Amino acid sequence: MMTRLRQLYWASVLLACAAQAHDGLRACGGANEWPPASYFVTGANGETETVGYSIDVLRAALLAREHGVAITLLPWARCLQAVRQADIDIAMSAFYSEERARDFYYSRPYYLLHPGYVRFGPRRADDPKPAAALQHERVCGINAFNYSWSGIAPERIDTLSNDYVSVVQKLRRGRCDAVLDQVEVGQALIHLQRHGFARGQFSVIALPGATPVPIHFMVSRKHPRAAELLAELDAGIAALQRRNALAPMLRRHLLPQR
Helix, strand or coil, X not given: CHHHHHHHHHHHHHHHHHHHXXXXXXXXXXXXXXXXXXXXXXXXXXXXXXXXXXXXXHHHHCCCCCXXXXXXXXXXXXXXXXXXXXCCCEEEEECCCHHHHCCEEECCCCEEECEEEEEECCCCCCCCCCHHHHXXXXXXXXXXXXXXXXXXXXXXXXEEECCHHHHHHHHHCCCCCEEEEEHHHHHHHHHHCCCCCCCCCEEEEECCCCCCEEEEEEEECCCCCHHHHHHHHHHHHHHHHHCCCHHHHHHCCCCCCC
């Protein structure tokens, strides 16, 4: 009898914890890692922690929330689908596109990234190349990523790779001439030496004349409290901007380049 009572007690505790956790918001980003926005580090206790500028901004913008925000990094396509169906409340670090805007609302922007591309080895003699010239090379990207910022037609971008590991392998093996990415992201991945990137082996090149690209949080148009949540996000980001609080947050995640 006592064993049965203990089982019932712990079951009720777990249910209560689950209910409390559900009261908080849930947000996701890409499991590929996308520093400085979101990435993994090993904590002092040896456990993997999820950190990043987007995470800091999101939690600060929603600081008034009693139960905070639970963050998870998923394959990007799965993250988008979960937020689209309102199974997860917020997608982090998203570029605007008209196609996505049919399914999502966008927060006000909280960061500007600079379009670029990555080569294996040193820059070529004719780098940096504008999009009009680069599109005649073998250009690669990652499935479900938005490359509208590049100015290169989607049909000219090989996006058959599902993650950074596979697209970097293509680049190393000469099956791609360049991988599209934001300058800040490419530099951070190389510095962290993630997914096959390594210091001294790759070159990150800014696309000349390209306009910096804002990133946003996204909320599904299906979300039952979409308007309320979006207003809360926008108000929180605006307050951080007024206090000049975003720049110090960003500096914590801008890694030194070598």
